[in-house]
Amino acid sequence: MAKGSLYGAMVISAQDMQLIIVDVKRQAVIERVSAPIHLGNDLFAGKRIDPERSDEVVTILQRFLQLLKDYNVTDYRLVASHTITRAENIDYIRDHIYIMTGVTLHFMTVNEESLFSYEAAQLLPNFNELISGRTVLMQVGASMVHFMMFVDGHLTLTRELFLGPLQVATQLQNLEHKVESYQEVLSDYLHSKLVSLYQYLPDEPFDKVILMGSKLNLLENLIPKGKRYVQLSRKDFDKQFQSVVQMTPQDMLNQNNLPADQVNEVLPLFLLLDEVFNHLHTKSVHLTDFKVIDGCVVDEEMSRKKHSRNTDAVSQVMLGAAYELARRFHVDERHQQSVVLFATQLFDRLKKIHGLGSRERLLLQLAAILQDSGLFIDSTQHAFHSEYIINHSEMLGLRADEQVEVAAIARYHSSETVSADLSRFNITMDNRLVMVKLAAILRLADALDDSRLHKISKISVSIKKPEIIIHATANDDIELETWTFNGKRKFFEEVYGMTPILRRTGRF
Numbered sequence: 154m155a156k157g158s159l160y161g162a163m164v165i166s167a168q169d170m171q172l173i174i175v176d177v178k179r180q181a182v183i184e185r186v187s188a189p190i191h192l193g194n195d196l197f198a199g200k201r202i203d204p205e206r207s208d209e210v211v212t213i214l215q216r217f218l219q220l221l222k223d224y225n226v227t228d229y230r231l232v233a234s235h236t237i238t239r240a241e242n243i244d245y246i247r248d249h250i251y252i253m254t255g256v257t258l259h260f261m262t263v264n265e266e267s268l269f270s271y272e273a274a275q276l277l278p279n280f281n282e283l284i285s286g287r288t289v290l291m292q293v294g295a296s297m298v299h300f301m302m303f304v305d306g307h308l309t310l311t312r313e314l315f316l317g318p319l320q321v322a323t324q325l326q327n328l329e330h331k332v333e334s335y336q337e338v339l340s341d342y343l344h345s346k347l348v349s350l351y352q353y354l355p356d357e358p359f360d361k362v363i364l365m366g367s368k369l370n371l372l373e374n375l376i377p378k379g380k381r382y383v384q385l386s387r388k389d390f391d392k393q394f395q396s397v398v399q400m401t402p403q404d405m406l407n408q409n410n411l412p413a414d415q416v417n418e419v420l421p422l423f424l425l426l427d428e429v430f431n432h433l434h435t436k437s438v439h440l441t442d443f444k445v446i447d448g449c450v451v452d453e454e455m456s457r458k459k460h461s462r463n464t465d466a467v468s469q470v471m472l473g474a475a476y477e478l479a480r481r482f483h484v485d486e487r488h489q490q491s492v493v494l495f496a497t498q499l500f501d502r503l504k505k506i507h508g509l510g511s512r513e514r515l516l517l518q519l520a521a522i523l524q525d526s527g528l529f530i531d532s533t534q535h536a537f538h539s540e541y542i543i544n545h546s547e548m549l550g551l552r553a554d555e556q557v558e559v560a561a562i563a564r565y566h567s568s569e570t571v572s573a574d575l576s577r578f579n580i581t582m583d584n585r586l587v588m589v590k591l592a593a594i595l596r597l598a599d600a601l602d603d604s605r606l607h608k609i610s611k612i613s614v615s616i617k618k619p620e621i622i623i624h625a626t627a628n629d630d631i632e633l634e635t636w637t638f639n640g641k642r643k644f645f646e647e648v649y650g651m652t653p654i655l656r657r658t659g660r661f
Contacts, residue, residue, distance in 0.1 A: 159183065161221045161229030162449040165210060165258070166367055167193030167236045167295035167319060168415075171446045172217045174224055177454050183224065188213045191414065192237060193295045197323040202240045210246070211253045218254060232259045232449065235266050236296040236317075260553075261445075263313050267292075267299050268550035269448025272467065274363055276443050276451065277382055281306070283439060287359045291429070292445075293366030293422065295319040300350060302359065308473045311547045312350050316343065316425060318368050318418035326417065336398065339424050351432060353481075358434030365441050368422055370411060371397065373442050385438040387430065397423045467550065468515055474549040475522045482529035482542065484522075488605045493521040495612060496598035500591075502614035503621070506649055507590050516555060517591045519548070520562035521598065540564035554580045558588045565592040565644075566599050593648040596641040601625065601655075603637040610659075621653045628659050 158178040164171045168191055174184040190213060195203045214231070221229055231250075237243065238260040247258045261269070270292040274280055284290075284303040292299040296317040302310040325342060329335050364372070372393065376383045385393075397405075402416045411419070430438070455467065479489060500507070500514050520543075527538025543560035551559065557580050580588070601609050601623075609625045616622075625631060638655045646652050 157226075157228055159224060159226045159228070160450065160453055161217075161224075161226045162446055162453065163214070163217055163229065163231040164234065164446045164449065165190075165192070165231070165237055166234040166445075167191075167196065167317075168367070170210065170213045170217070171444070172220065173446050173450060174221065174226055175450050177450075177457060180454065184220065186217070186220065188216070189412070192240075193319045194323070194414070196236065196240050197296065197320055200240065201242045202237075202246055204245075207246050207249050211250060214250065214254055214256065218256070230259060230449070230453075231256050232261050234294065234445065235261050235263045236294060262551070262553045262556070263297070263299075264548050264551045264556065266294075266297075266445060267301070267311055267313065267547065268467065268471075269445045269452060270299055270365065271301060271448070271470065271549070272451040272455075273443040273445065273448035274365060274441070275466075276447060277363070277439070277441060280363075283361060283363060286361065287357060288361040288363065289359045289429075289433060289435075290363045291365070293317065293364070293368045293425075294445075295368060298366075298425070302354065308470050308549075309477050310353055311474055311549055312353070313547060314346055314350060316346055318422040318425070321421040321425075322417040325421075329417075336420065336424070339421055340428065343421070343425050343428050347428060347432070354433075358436075360434065360436040361439060362430065362433065362435050362437075363439045363441070364426075365443050367444055368418065369440070369442075370415065371419060371422075372440055376440060376442055381443060382439070382441045385440055387436050387438070390426070390430065390438050394423050394427050471515065471548075471550045472518060472522070474547075475519045478542075478546055478548075479522050479526055482526040484525050484528070485605065487607060488602055489522060489525065491602040491607055491609075492524065492595075492598050493518055495601045495609075496521040496595050498612055499594050499598055499614065499623075503594070503616075506616065506621075506651065507594070509587065509590065513587055513591060516559050516587075517562065517594060519551075520559045520566070520591065520595055523559070524563040524566045524595065524599065526563075536564045536567040554584050558584055558591075561588050562592045562595055565589075566595045589648050593645040596644060597623070597638065597653060600638040600641045601634055604631075604633045609634065616651075619651050621651050623653055623655050624658050625655060626659045627657050631655075631657050 158176050159174060160177050161172060161174045169187050169189050171187045173182060175182050190209050192202050192206055195201065195206060250256060250258050271290065274290055277283065285306050288303045290301040294317045296315055296319060297313050298316045300312045301308060325339065328338055332338050375385065397419060405411050405416050405419055406413060496517055500517055523543055524539055525535060526542045527535035530538040540560040540563055543563055544556060548556050548559065608627045608629045608631050611626045613624045614621065635655050642653045
């Protein structure tokens with residue numbers, strides 16, 4: 154059944170629930186509503202969500218569902234922010250929601266949340282211009298702050314830190330009335346946590362910051378009515394900062410119509426921003442009220458387009474982030490380039506054999522980029538360490554199961570045999586099948602440059618069942634590559650039931 158033009162996105166975050174209804178074809182917002190719900194207070198204090206809050210979620214969701222019904226929207230999705238999914242009883246909450254409403258709650262990973270922030274920021278009319286220099290995209294949530302560093306239009310670093318205003322305020326609340334200068338303690342605390350970000354940044358300034366997120370109440374008041382974006386000079390921000398730090402909690406309530414339970418988050422937020430802007434030598438702040446939910450809509454719009462997502466800007470950003478991660482672990486770039494090229498070519502030319510699509514092609518590329526990252530730790534078991542690095546790094550845009558797949562594909566690119574018992578991977582049987590198919594291809598691609606001397610300049614593939622002939626153009630001997638290839642092809646034979654044969658062409 155074809156999807157209708159109306160689509161609904163719903164997001165549960167630490168302090169509110171949001172619904173947006175859009176006409177995807179016209180790219181027009183039909184309705185946007187939100188309702189406060191204080192899940193974060195329970196979560197940060199006790200790592201669990203109170204069952205009464207679960208009932209509140211259901212009540213709000215039922216109102217949202219009625220609104221969707223009023224607009225005849227049948228295509229919608231409910232997601233929870235990464236902060237919410239960390240609750241120890243989140244599975245109970247999810248089950249309760251399904252029983253009471255019939256709606257399945259989907260969990261966002263940090264990687265997906267970062268991607269949705271990036272996609273939301275792309276709605277800015279001058280986004281490409283903004284990231285053309287040295288720019289930071291900063292998304293501020295209740296518990297986490299996401300950083301994306303752009304240099305000349307390329308994403309060079311992603312980082313998330315548990316420094317959201319609600320998180321910080323909750324952690325330090327016992328100190329507020331026990332220390333002489335709470336503001337100074339807050340500043341020191343924030344600086345100590347931001348050092349882990351600063352150590353990866355070059356000395357050059359990042360003069361522009363794109364600022365967005367759910368915790369910018371006071372700043373968003375500066376956006377002109379009817380607009381969704383405003384540019385502030387550093388002087389403008391400093392003026393706002395000085396005003397805020399001199400306010401008493403009662404002043405904030407009286408002057409800004411701020412909810413009483415959010416007053417203690419204001420100082421951590423502004424001190425965080427001031428610290429970051431000072432370190433980056435920021436000159437201009439580009440403030441927008443676009444949020445993660447807007448990115449969810451953009452992602453849906455893109456998924457409905459007929460062209461391959463592997464060629465769109467988002468996929469290129471995902472690949473760029475993987476390359477930057479590989480550089481952090483000093484991966485051999487020439488070998489990496491060869492393996493990525495050969496893996497992609499094999500995938501494309503064996504499409505009738507593996508039956509996979511563009512998303513799987515992207516997963517293969519990510520694994521090829523990062524397969525040797527573990528060499529930074531240990532050369533004898535580098536594939537094992539590559540798996541660990543991938544599983545414990547920020548992989549922009551990947552679902553949790555996809556991250557496991559990419560890590561496993563990278564692990565099994567070496568001579569280690571994939572265990573017959575794949576139950577250790579917390580993914581579905583279909584995901585496991587994709588994993589072994591891609592790992593078998595990556596093994597062959599890696600073998601084609603086993604000497605790391607880049608002897609093979611290009612390959613061609615012909616399928617003559619039960620064999621797959623790979624013609625490798627080389628002007629040097631490829632005895633080592635052939636020997637390695639023949640050793641690694643056994644796994645390919647087990648997966649595909651066909652035998653790959655490597656043949657050299659070219660003068661020698």
